[in-house]
Amino acid sequence: MQRIFLDTxxxxxxxxxxxxxxxxxxxxMxxxxxxxxxxxTSPSSISNTYYLLSKYENTKIAMEKIRKFKVLCAISLMDDEVVEKAINSDFKDFEDAMQYFSAIASHCDLIVTRNEKDFKNAMIPVMNGESYLETIKK
Known part of the structure; x- marks a missing residue:
């Protein structure tokens, strides 16, 4: 089964x-x-998503959305090794480096994001949602 990492x-x-x-x-989904x-997805994606949702919605509704999402989603590794690799990487954006190395540590096959250009040195495919869905149709 294909393992897909979803960016925040x-x-x-x-x-x-x-x-x-x-x-x-x-x-x-x-x-x-x-x-x-x-x-x-990463632990930081979950917390950042909750933070943003709770700015625009009731906090209980935001948490319920997170709870339901978690049923369909595994949480990627984000440990000392991931942080070290991110720190020592050539990524311009530290958060993107954390996401990338978290996906790699969790043996994901590809990353789906709307910011493909931020992962230009990735060793696994990186694509937006539309492009990924097109590959499924083929």
Whole structure:
């Protein structure tokens, strides 16, 4: 089964039902719900998503969304080794480095993000939601 890492922006697109971005994220979540793929995200993605959702929604609703999302999503590793690799990497954005090395440590096959350019030196494929869904159709 393919292991897909969702970057924070994709998690926010889905749980925040963001106009113009929700549909691809929802389709990816449906694939996970049907056990066609296994999705992962990092602990920091979960906390950052909750923080942003709680700014615009009731905190209980935000937490319920996180709770339901967690049923479909595994949490990737984010340990001392991930942090060390991120610190010593050539990523321009430290948060992206943390996400990348967390995905690698969790043996993910690819990363889905809306910021592909931020992962230009990645050793696994990085694509946006629409591009990923196109590869599934083929």
């Amino acid at each position: 922006n994709i998690v926010i697109d889905f749980l925040g039902e963001r106009d113009g971005f929700y549909e691809p994220a929802a389709k990816i 449906t694939l996970a719900d049907h056990k066609k793929i296994k999705i992962f």
